[in-house]
Amino acid sequence: MKEIRLHGRGGQGSVTAAEMIAVAAFEDKRFSQAFPAFGVERRGAPVMAFARIADKPIRIRSQIYEPDYVIVQDVTLLDVVDVAAGLKPTGKIIINTDRPREALKLKTDAEVITIDATKIAMDILKRPIVNTTMLGAFCGASKEVGLESMNKAISERFKGELGKKNLLAIKAAFERVS
Amino acid sequence: MSEKTANMKVVEGSYAVAHAVMCCRPDVISAYPITPQTHIVENLSQMVADGELDSEFLTVDSEFSALSVLVGSSAAGARSYSSTTSQGLALMYEVLYNVSGMRLPIVMNVANRALGAPLNIWNDQQDAIGARDVGWLQIYVEDVQEAVDATLQAYKIAEDAEIRTPIMVCMDGFVLTHVYEPVELLDKEKAREFLPAYQPANILDPAKPKTFGAFADPSTYTEFRYQQFEAQLKALDKIEKVAREFEETFGRYYGGLIDSYQAEDAEIVIVTLGSVIGTIKDAIDAMRSEGKKVGLLKVRSYRPFPVQALRKALKDASVIAVIEKDVSIGSEAGLVTDLKAAFYNSNIRIPIIGFTAGLGGRDITVKDIRKIVDKAETARKGIEFEFEFLNLRTEIL
Numbered sequence: 341m342k343e344i345r346l347h348g349r350g351g352q353g354s355v356t357a358a359e360m361i362a363v364a365a366f367e368d369k370r371f372s373q374a375f376p377a378f379g380v381e382r383r384g385a386p387v388m389a390f391a392r393i394a395d396k397p398i399r400i401r402s403q404i405y406e407p408d409y410v411i412v413q414d415v416t417l418l419d420v421v422d423v424a425a426g427l428k429p430t431g432k433i434i435i436n437t438d439r440p441r442e443a444l445k446l447k448t449d450a451e452v453i454t455i456d457a458t459k460i461a462m463d464i465l466k467r468p469i470v471n472t473t474m475l476g477a478f479c480g481a482s483k484e485v486g487l488e489s490m491n492k493a494i495s496e497r498f499k500g501e502l503g504k505k506n507l508l509a510i511k512a513a514f515e516r517v518s
Numbered sequence: 519m520s521e522k523t524a525n526m527k528v529v530e531g532s533y534a535v536a537h538a539v540m541c542c543r544p545d546v547i548s549a550y551p552i553t554p555q556t557h558i559v560e561n562l563s564q565m566v567a568d569g570e571l572d573s574e575f576l577t578v579d580s581e582f583s584a585l586s587v588l589v590g591s592s593a594a595g596a597r598s599y600s601s602t603t604s605q606g607l608a609l610m611y612e613v614l615y616n617v618s619g620m621r622l623p624i625v626m627n628v629a630n631r632a633l634g635a636p637l638n639i640w641n642d643q644q645d646a647i648g649a650r651d652v653g654w655l656q657i658y659v660e661d662v663q664e665a666v667d668a669t670l671q672a673y674k675i676a677e678d679a680e681i682r683t684p685i686m687v688c689m690d691g692f693v694l695t696h697v698y699e700p701v702e703l704l705d706k707e708k709a710r711e712f713l714p715a716y717q718p719a720n721i722l723d724p725a726k727p728k729t730f731g732a733f734a735d736p737s738t739y740t741e742f743r744y745q746q747f748e749a750q751l752k753a754l755d756k757i758e759k760v761a762r763e764f765e766e767t768f769g770r771y772y773g774g775l776i777d778s779y780q781a782e783d784a785e786i787v788i789v790t791l792g793s794v795i796g797t798i799k800d801a802i803d804a805m806r807s808e809g810k811k812v813g814l815l816k817v818r819s820y821r822p823f824p825v826q827a828l829r830k831a832l833k834d835a836s837v838i839a840v841i842e843k844d845v846s847i848g849s850e851a852g853l854v855t856d857l858k859a860a861f862y863n864s865n866i867r868i869p870i871i872g873f874t875a876g877l878g879g880r881d882i883t884v885k886d887i888r889k890i891v892d893k894a895e896t897a898r899k900g901i902e903f904e905f906e907f908l909n910l911r912t913e914i915l
Contacts, residue, residue, distance in 0.1 A: 378692040399796030402883040
């Protein structure tokens with residue numbers, strides 16, 4: 341089983357991103373689960389969401405304390421949340437930032453992957469909503485979810501022109517980290 | 519979760535349950551939104567607005583009004599549905615007794631949540647366990663698929679001419695209402711065959727005037743309560759029968775009154791209800807691989823309380839640990855007390871220890887289950903405590 345923890349701020353679509361991972365993994369014929377860290381959601385407040393992917397039915401329902409992957413949608417969270425807490429040394433953390441990874445001073449033995457998802461989102465979506473872009477980076481960096489399955493999950497969720505643009509953002513991020 | 523099938527889809531628990539309610543074709547829905555139940559009734563409201571579901575959806579000013587509306591609709595012969603949680607269930611309290619006393623087969627999903635004060639929106643089961651004596655049947659589910667399936671089963675049980683008793687289908691708030699996981703949504707036609715239209719025996723009808731829930735003086739009140747009591751005992755068979763009928767139609771079974779996991783040869787048996795079961799099953803697999811004979815007994819029907827089934831299933835255990843998300847302040851907690859009472863007049867003499875855990879949304883992990891099993895092993899040699907708050911943070915007391 342692979343466990344994924346997503347960090348974001350309220351309004352950044354972290355819960356939707358976790359849901360998309362679960363939908364896409366299931367599309368890949370695997371079992372999956374996604375859920376928010378239940379809180380009093382407010383726009384801008386730090387939030388978390390979780391996803392699990394496995395080859396057999398997932399029964400466990402506790403939160404994720406030792407993730408294989410961490411996705412950070414907003415680099416300013418690094419000042420207030422220990423985003424790498426419990427991250428497996430063999431795991432990966434994917435951070436949306438324009439800063440070099442050395443500047444982040446993350447306390448982890450895991451691989452640190454940085455991507456300027458905000459720039460990709462602004463260029464393609466014209467909005468600083470990075471959740472789908474970060475999903476592209478996750479697919480590319482982890483190979484846990486196929487790009488086609490992710491595209492299908494996103495297309496079903498975001499219809500029309502918005503869906504198409506999101507696919508472009510995913511592709512750009514996927515290629516950047518692959 | 520059951521094995522993968524072609525019809526499975528990853529959806530949110532609340533949507534899956536709302537879809538199941540749609541397949542039950544209630545004539546009247548009345549509810550007041552409250553976290554974490556909101557998504558269930560939002561989805562139902564949407565289905566009615568989209569014309570997918572032909573129901574009268576009544577928005578009201580409170581949970582008290584929501585259930586009061588259903589007293590009227592159900593008494594008039596309409597299949598009626600509501601959903602609530604926590605403070606909402608508490609606000610319904612007076613009406614809960616009216617519904618069961620009038621023998622109205624209303625089904626309600628309770629998205630279990632803690633009660634204030636202090637204010638807490640997270641999951642525990644204090645709301646429904648606290649309402650164990652209101653005369654409703656109570657089924658606790660372990661995953662989203664079971665929540666879906668139990669909702670359909672609930673109407674079949676509640677509306678049975680011999681039962682005529684309302685049911686709460688209890689699902690852990692957030693943990694099950696807000697999770698996305700693979701679920702097989704009910705097939706509308708199969709659901710229709712399984713649950714035909716409601717055929718009420720007694721309804722309010724101006725052509726044949728009748729009174730429901732009227733005055734009963736000391737010469738008859740006891741008999742009204744006795745009949746409810748008798749109906750719940752009959753539900754012991756009915757719940758099992760409906761679970762088996764469901765299995766024949768849909769191929770899924772979660773136990774009727776109870777279910778077990780690795781319990782046959784288990785020396786240490788964990789007894790619990792609700793969504794923590796999944797985590798316990800993973801913990802059991804890990805401990806079994808280390809040679810520990812640990813098993814699980816799931817209480818699916820808390821009311822009626824399956825005394826005989828529990829005696830039979832647990833008689834060979836060496837020690838029992840009960841984990842539950844509620845507390846009876848000044849005593850212990852609901853399930854552990856009921857379980858001890860079930861054993862007292864039998865020949866079963868097994869040490870039983872109780873844990874209240876997961877109050878107000880505190881997470882329960884595999885590590886916690888191991889801790890409980892370790893304590894149970896100690897209790898096997900001699901009980902040092904009967905009841906404990908798991909993971910109490912003594913440093914902030």
